[in-house]
Every structure is written in structure tokens, then in C-alpha cells.
Amino acid sequence: MSTSRELLIAFFDCLGDLDNSIDRCVDLFAEDGVFEFPYFSVLGMPTRFQGKTELRQVLGIINAHFSAFTLSEIEVHEVKEGDALFVRYHSDGFIDRSERVYAQDYVSQLIAVDGKIKVLREYLNVINTARMLFPNGLADVPAAAG
Template sequence: MRNAPQLLQAYLDGIQDPASVARLFADDGVLELPYLKSLGIDARAQGPAAIESFIGSLLKNVPDFRFRNIRMLIETPEQAFAEYEVEAKVLSTGRIYQQMYAGRLVARDGKIALLRESLDTIAAANAFRP
């Protein structure tokens, strides 16, 4: 059974495979980026099917989306916290999306119960808004 740091690393490493990443989540697991609400974006997905769809639609617009420069800052069996970066071209705008994420993962029974990510909303708006 995977612990929280292992689950977070698997999520970060596997982001290019939405189905594989979605299987890391519990049936009621949640992926959320709550600060995107300030941009009018509902960035909350619950359950593996919704999470797979959410990540898949992101990859359609940002096909080279990959996490890099991962720094695990807190590692316990139930929770992990890390910072990680993305730099990739957004197809819809032609701009480069350069972002630093902070992610907190809560594990339950070897699955992701919650992954909450924060990010710089200005950088997101500059890259994704026309």
C-alpha cells in the first residue's frame, strides 16, 4: 500500500497519463485548485472519472504539461506537501505557462483522498486568458 509521499510522487510523475493518475484517487477522492475560482474556473473534480476528464482536458490545451523541480517538504504516511513547477506552451493562447505549484496530499487506505494545489493565479490568467 502506498503512503502519501509515494502517492504524490506517482501523481506528479504520471500526469501525462490521466487514466493512470485517476486510479491513484479513492472513489470519493478530490483534486482541487481552489484559488482558480477567483478566475471564474471551477477546478474541483471528485472521483476517478471526473479527475481523469479534468486532467485530460488540461492536456489537450497544454500537451507538454509536466511537473519538474519537485521538492518534498513534508512527508508523513498520511500527508505530503511539495512544491513543483510547470513550464509548457498553452495551445489556445500560444503563451508559455510558467507556474510554481504547492500541493498538499491526504492519503487514506493507500489512495489519494484529497490533493489540494495552490498556484499563482496571475501567472495562470496571463497564460490561459486570451
């Protein structure tokens, strides 16, 4: 049975080679596991992906823009009760396999149940995301989302 720390390490390993690791990454999650991006709603994007099909879908969307991420400045903080942790880290990835670098700082919560990821919740700078990923940057953020 994997611990939250072991699951985090395995998930980060998958991020280092998304072209070849989506299935392995999805397998880290429970059948009803959730991958959340709570602030994506301000960008007019979905915030919650639950179950293997949706997890594979969102990881495929991420992989369409990035083949891999390099992670650094990793700080892991385990909670006292339950199998969960918070992690702060920095990532860099080449956007659309170009020379443009997407740099992002994250704070994530990982909750494990029965050796699988039950919830992975990622908090990030959505302004940075819009600037780097949307064709017209912040101009593409829906008015209702602002």
C-alpha cells in the same frame, strides 16, 4: 499500499506524459478522491473535482492544453501525523502544443488514505494562469470574480 510520497511520485510521472497517462493518473485517487484548485473561483472556474468521472474530466481539460509538464525545484515536506505531505515545485509546459511556455510555481497538499489520493489541493498563481491560458489574458477574468 502506496504512501503519500509514492503517490506523489506516480502523479508527477503522469504529468510528464498526459497524452498517455490520464487513466493511470485517475487510478491513483480514491473513488471519492478530490482534486482542488482553491483560488480558481476568482477566475470564474470550478475549484473542486471529486470522484473518478470529474477527475478524468479535469485531467482531460488540462490535457487539452498541455501534453506534458516538466517539473523542477521539487521540495517535499511530510507531515508528522497521518499519510500526507506538502510539496513545492515548478512546472513548465507548452500551451496548446505551441512554442508558448506556461511556467507556474505550485504549493500542493496531498492527503493519502488507504494507499490512494484522498485530496490533492494545488495552490498556484491564478494571475499567471489567466495571462497565459485565457485568450485575452486578465481581460477575460469575470468582473464578479475580481
